Amino acid sequence: MKANDLGEPHLPTLEQMQQWTQVLGRAQQLLLEQAAGATGRALPFDAEAVARIQTGFADEGLALWQRFLDAGGMLRDKPEPPPPGSPAAVKDRRFADPAWSNHPFYDLIRQSYLLLSDYLLKLADAVDDADPRQKAKLRFATSGLVDALAPTNFAFTNPAVIEKTLQSGGENLVKGLQNMLADLEKGQLTHTDGTSFEVGRNIAATPxxxxxxxxxxxxxxxxxxxxxxxxxxxxxxxxxxxxxxxxxxxxxxxxxxxxxxxxxxxxxxxxxxxxxxxxxxxxxxxxxxxxxxxxxxxxxxxxxxxxxxxxxxxxxxxxxxxxxxxxxxxxxxxxxxxxxxxxxxxxxxxxxxxxxxxxxxxxxxxxxxxxxxxxGRYMAATFNLLRGRDLIWNYVVNNYLLGQDYPPFDLLYWNGDxxxxxxxxxxxxxxxxxxxxxxxxxxxxxxxxxxxxxxxxxxxxxxxxxxxxxxxxxxxxxxxxxxxxxxxxxxxxxxxxxxxxxxxxxxxxxxxxxxxxxxxxxxxxxxxxxxxxxxxxxxxxxxxxxxxxxxxxxxxxxxxxxxxxxxxxxxxxxxxxxx
The missing domain is CATH 3.40.50.1820 (Alpha/Beta hydrolase fold, catalytic domain)
Structure with a gap:
């Protein structure tokens, strides 16, 4: 996919990327402060582990930018693949669309996001000698934060959404808005087409x-x-x-x-x-x-x-x-x-x-x-949070941004009942x-x-x-x-x-x-x-x-x-x- 296929996106500057890093850093600081308040004392970090994490983050971040600069950034046809073992090299089905790997702009966003996510999660794990429960809560909250802030969840940083919007003349966003308003009215995220099933007819139908x-x-x-x-x-x-x-x-x-x-x-x-x-x-x-x-x-x-x-x-x-x-x-x-x-x-x-x-x-x-x-909707929301990436954000993208039709799936119908x-x-x-x-x-x-x-x-x-x-x-x-x-x-x-x-x-x-x-x-x-x-x-x-x-x-x-x-x-x- 060429740059002009998606409206000529521009490569963000180093200052802009640093701004996003600071924003996410401040967000995690709030999580750290909340966890510290819950334990009644400052969270003790393993200083050596934090130093290693920060050094690794800085090294990988510089290496990422160097790869893009050396290859000519937006001028090359296809980005260089990330080195094996790096966060960006791990397969992630959120980024299955070929544009995330083939388009330099989106490839940079993807690799930067995965690198920053890895950094924040490792930093959460670097809390040492804390109450294991509070440490687990911090890890869970940090994981939820990075899942919520994935570029796939936002219309202007998701190539599939941009392409669908251009192809449909924005009809996907209108339909997505209808889906979202319907969910708000019933107080529950919809996962499947409820009209496809009837209790006693094609599910729960054993005589x-x-x-x-x-x-x-x-x-x-x-x-x-x-x-x-x-x-x-x-x-x-x-x-x-x-x-x-x-x-x-x-x-x-x-x-x-x-x-x-x-x-x-x-x-x-x-x-x-x-x-x-x-x-x-x-x-x-x-x-x-x-x-x-x-x-x-x-x-x-x-x-x-x-x-x-x-x-x-x-x-x-x-x-x-x-x-x-x-x-x-x-x-x-x-x-x-x-x-x-x-x-x-x-x-x-x-x-x-x-x-x-x-x-x-x-x-x-x-x-x-x-x-x-x-x-029961509150309990359902709790279970969804346990797998927010699959049971919340995946459907936010499909239902609200892409405006897709709900697939008929009996198990998901049951899950919402x-x-x-x-x-x-x-x-x-x-x-x-x-x-x-x-x-x-x-x-x-x-x-x-x-x-x-x-x-x-x-x-x-x-x-x-x-x-x-x-x-x-x-x-x-x-x-x-x-x-x-x-x-x-x-x-x-x-x-x-x-x-x-x-x-x-x-x-x-x-x-x-x-x-x-x-x-x-x-x-x-x-x-x-x-x-x-x-x-x-x-x-x-x-x-x-x-x-x-x-x-x-x-x-x-x-x-x-x-x-x-x-x-x-x-x-x-x-x-x-x-x-």
Whole structure:
């Protein structure tokens, strides 16, 4: 691409580049001062490390300018590539447009930005002997700053936006403005075309019936697809942050449908999105009136001694508490097995989400929960911040600057279909578990008057973690295996918190790692693990069948509404549609 293709941009002067460096430097200074104020003392920098960082930044900056000056700046057809190992040499999909590498003006902007970003992040890491939490907050804030200030996020420094504007006569900016105003009105960033999906039609569409409804949940019984089914049924507890149908997306991605096709009787809870009537709910309610009640309901309906269970994310954390409660009461045999999808019980290494939990943030949560519940859009915004580059700025560019049409994507539709959270329970969850890490302290927490001790859990467990999970890091999920006393199978799936779980075998995507022998820590597991291409779902199925493979005819109570509990309405039910 030639210079005149994009309106004859001019090479910035050294003084202008220095001005931008000073601006970003002052911005980081504000972050440093904020972190220092939070710790109550000046942040101690490693002087030698800072000197090395500054020297390296100066050397690379001079080398960058020298390359441009030696090559004639704007006169050459194509910039010289950055030296291997430099920040600008690292592949970054934000700069995938060829103009970022082929056009001297944009190549200089790109390399300068990446160099400065690397400098600021290294400087944040040079804080020495500080509170690790404050150091992590500084790193997170600095990373957010440099992501926000990327030249790709601004119309006049993004070659793709300039080209689209010239081609469309500015129509992209008008459409982008419409998109932005629509998002402001609904208070949420749009990721996908919401008109392409309808709950009960092309997502959450697996046939079944709601057979029980309480003030907390609806129990869905899905129609079997095989003549015989495993005698021990499966009861799934999805998280009540977002809707249950992450496990029942389009038919080719639905874990529920896949499990039915493997000959399993499947039940699932659809949690009610919180309103003012639920303001006093506690974790005890989700455990006793939610999970334990559902377990007893399915056992009684089918006349079986026990059920297989799955808990996803926060529902997996809650499942661990449920198992501890049952064990303490001598009722552990109600659950034949427990599968944990990306679930944490030990929050000592819970990742960046823990950075949002301090006194100031808790005051903000209380202010936002004045009506007795927390609007799910605030939680969605928090999760988006954890991956701001992918879940915020990528869409700012595509939706607002380029004015592109929203792509239809069922997973992103689900991601935007938020649920409200009971204020009191949410506060206790953040403080007692994330902040104070009390669940792994024997008898520190009680449910319905019974102290919890995870060490009493001897139920066979299948623990799944995601290698790239930014919500429940693999290291944190691994810790669950250290607190259970029964047999545990741990697998590490490729991808993250969602795609690592929702990975049907037919897709042929990703991989997982497993080890035949128990390992003392995650590093040892990774060293000993065997990689298997594709989905881990068949591995889980084999594990389930190893616990008992007797079958029964899929008739009578095994059909939704065919037993003592009659059908209330068709799946997916009204709770999932409540906004």
């Amino acid at each position: 079944g019936k709601v057979i029980k409804e309480t003030s907390l949940y609806q129990l869905i019984h899905y129609a079997p697809t095989t003549e015989k089914v495993l005698e021990t049924p499966l009861l799934i507890f999805p998280p009540w942050i977002n809707r249950f149908y992450i496990l029942d997306l389009s038919p080719e991605k639905s874990f529920v449908k896949w499990a039915l096709d493997q000959g399993i009787s499947v039940f699932l809870l659809s949690w009610k999105s919180a309103d003012a009537s639920m303001k006093d709910l506690l974790w005890d309610d989700y455990i006793v009136d939610g999970q334990v009640d559902a377990i007893d309901t399915v056992r009684d309906l089918l006349g079986v001694q026990s059920v297989h269970t799955i808990g996803y994310c926060v529902a997996g954390t809650t499942l661990a508490a449920t198992l501890a409660l049952l064990a303490a009461r001598g009722q552990a045999d109600k659950v034949a097995s427990a599968t944990f999808f990306t679930a944490q019980v030990d929050f000592s290494e819970a990742g960046d989400l823990g950075l949002f939990i301090d006194d100031e943030q808790m005051k903000l949560v209380e202010q936002l929960s004045a009506g007795g519940f927390l609007d 938020t649920t409200n959270l009971p204020a009191r329970w949410h506060r206790d969850y953040l403080t007692q578990l994330y902040r104070d890490n009390l669940l792994v302290v024997p008898d520190a927490l009680s449910v319905d008057g019974t102290p919890l001790d995870l060490r009493k859990i001897r139920t066979p467990a299948y623990v799944q973690a995601g290698r790239e999970d930014h919500i429940a890091p693999a290291q944190s999920v691994w810790k669950l295996t250290r607190h259970l006393s029964g047999p545990v199978r741990f697998i590490l799936a490729g991808s993250g918190h969602i795609a690592g779980v929702i990975n049907p075998p037919a897709a042929g995507k990703y991989q997982f790692w497993s080890a035949d022998e128990p390992q003392p820590d995650l590093d040892a597991f990774i060293a000993a693990a065997k990689e298997t291409k594709g989905s881990w779902w068949p591995d889980w199925l084999g594990w389930i069948r190893s616990l008992g493979d007797s079958t029964v005819p899929a008739k009578g109570a095994r059909q939704p509404g065919g037993g003592a509990l009659k059908a209330i309405e068709d799946a997916p039910g009204r709770y999932v549609r409540t906004r």
